[in-house]
Amino acid sequence: MTTEQGERTTSPTSPASPASPMAAIDDGYRSFLQRAHVDRTTGRMLVLTVLTFTVFAALNPQVFLNPLNLQNIAVASPEIGVLAIAMMLAMLTGGIDLSLVAIANLSAITISTTYTAIASGNPSLAESLTPVLVLEGVLVGLVAGAVNGVLVSRAGITPILATLGTMQVFNGIAVAWTGGSTLYGLPKSLANMGMATVAGVPVLFVIFLLVAGAMGLFVARTPAGLRTQLQGANPVAAKFSGIDSASVLMRTYMVAGTLGGLAGVLFVTRNPIASADYGASYVLLIIVIAVLGGTNPSGGFATVAGVVLATLTLQILASGFTAMRLSAYEYAIAQGVILILVMITDQMRLRRRRRRRQAGPDKVAPQTTDKTLTSGR
């Protein structure tokens, strides 16, 4: 316990590392975090979210602080956030799911095609079947996730390759099905829901928070969630602790797929179109969000709160870029740079911690405290 605290207080300003912006932020808000009992990554994320918001609000307040802009952020975040949470789940087990965006599009296309087919005969029936259509979209995600699950857990294919393959298969099916065109037929009630607000907060955002809450409870509070974490932290140890890895992986990819299907529903709710190549840039984006939100890509650690905050940060960044009249390509550059910087920072911190542990806490702790004191704070 004492070593744990020693690490926590000394690591950010350890002389071994160049002063990175993340470390500086960690440093400044450490005391606040300790008081708030928020865990470290989530805390860092919260600070980053507020910081990003403040910077863009200061740079261009008229455009950025416009209620319409804020509402746009809240409406655009849910679909990306749900996908990022799904990605986080796959990464929690040490895997990855590259097929999520393809699953979401497949779900959106299924909803649209079914609606159009029913509406051509009986428009009011199609409209009244909206809940069934939503369920259908989610179900498509579940089935697609089950395909991934079987490939990863039963056939034993590496998740990267399995989902790279299924991404292509799902996407191919979507392209062939739509003939590459955009579909417009969608129930009006969904579009209305996309525009509705509860006390000024868009319904879509409320749905996002509910999903995030449920997944947060699942990961942190249920035995199944704990097993998922253990599987990612150390597959061998998990196996010898009697955890059925195959069924944990199967369930993870099924849940991820279901979330992908739900994201498809959110796609068509926000924007009443469905097409095979919607959100092509989301694959990189959701990985950036998951990693920025504190998910360890090699498994074992992730928090939903961190991912939710990372989603908001990236959306704020996107809308800030738009407000500053920067292009989508510049946003892509920012995403790539953020992803690599965050991973480097995390890796440096992990290494420092490991080195200190190897050197023995008793010898090193006072020394580092010393340097911390002299580092001029």
Next chain:
Amino acid sequence: MSSVSTTQITGTSLELLRRLRGPNNEGALALILVGLVIVTSIANPAFFTVPTMFSVLRNSIVPLIFALGVLVVIISGGIDVSFPAIASFAAYSTVRAAQEFFDPGLIGAFAFALGLGALLGLVNGIVIARFRLPTLIVTLGSQGVFIGVLLTYVGSEYVAQLPGSLASLSKTNLLEVSSGGRGAFLPVMVIPAILLSVLVTWLLRRTMFGRGVYAIGGDVEAARRAGFPVVRIQLLIYVLVGMMAATAGVIFTIMGRSASPRDLVGIELDIIAAVVLGGASIFGGRGSVLGTLLGVLIVQVIGSSLILAGVPSAWQRAAVGFLLLVGVGVQAVAARRSARHRRVVRTEEVVA
């Protein structure tokens, strides 16, 4: 006594089979390729003609050069998805630079592109080797950066007119055969593809660098303790991939007779699928140039036979994905079975 001799005979025939199969199932792949060609030719006689064969070869040139680079990464236990971005970056920047300033000639153009490719590869290599980060995620990020920088700062317009030195090569053919009224031609760009295959084979099999690549792919820690300069080798690997990608990009531009920064986006899966189908293990430590060549040809043959069969091109993406899944699935199941087999043998030994 007799039982011993039969086991010996089955032993030698097994040995022969094993040698035919090759260390990475090259024999099996060759069989699949021949089988595919035969089946497609029977189904559609138009397939077994010189023009179609040449077209398969022609379409294999660029994927093969990409695949050779990716092969080296995969053998080392990594995965790279940024190579199409590097290729676009290098080729498109070269064309634009030649337009803006002066035509540097063929050698100059290649040198410029190779330099850019090496530089971008070095960026990947530094991040991956220095910080030991997951290669897929790093290259996914760097790919976004490369494409973003290319489209923002270099340009995004389609260039229809290549600089003279490159354009002159576009129509140079190594071999021209006219058969049945249709001309069949094999562009001169086959030569660099063959040369590079030989070069990578030599690198992998005859140099210390090659040994190091296999060693790192087998077990990084073991390679380190055996004295391989792991960081330096990894840096070299990504620089090499960058240069291969740049070469492929320029050749793609020459053969396509135009330059666009978006043409190669999305090609990565086809290439990775071909390399993995070619027997390279995604966990590293295994793979060969011959297998990769066969993998590339199989993907191309399947592609062109689907076209001949009248399958819409939209399904081809799904077909390649499916192919990848089957290829990797077979590998995974075989690996699991051999692991189980080994375990059984070991327990038997213990019992004995």
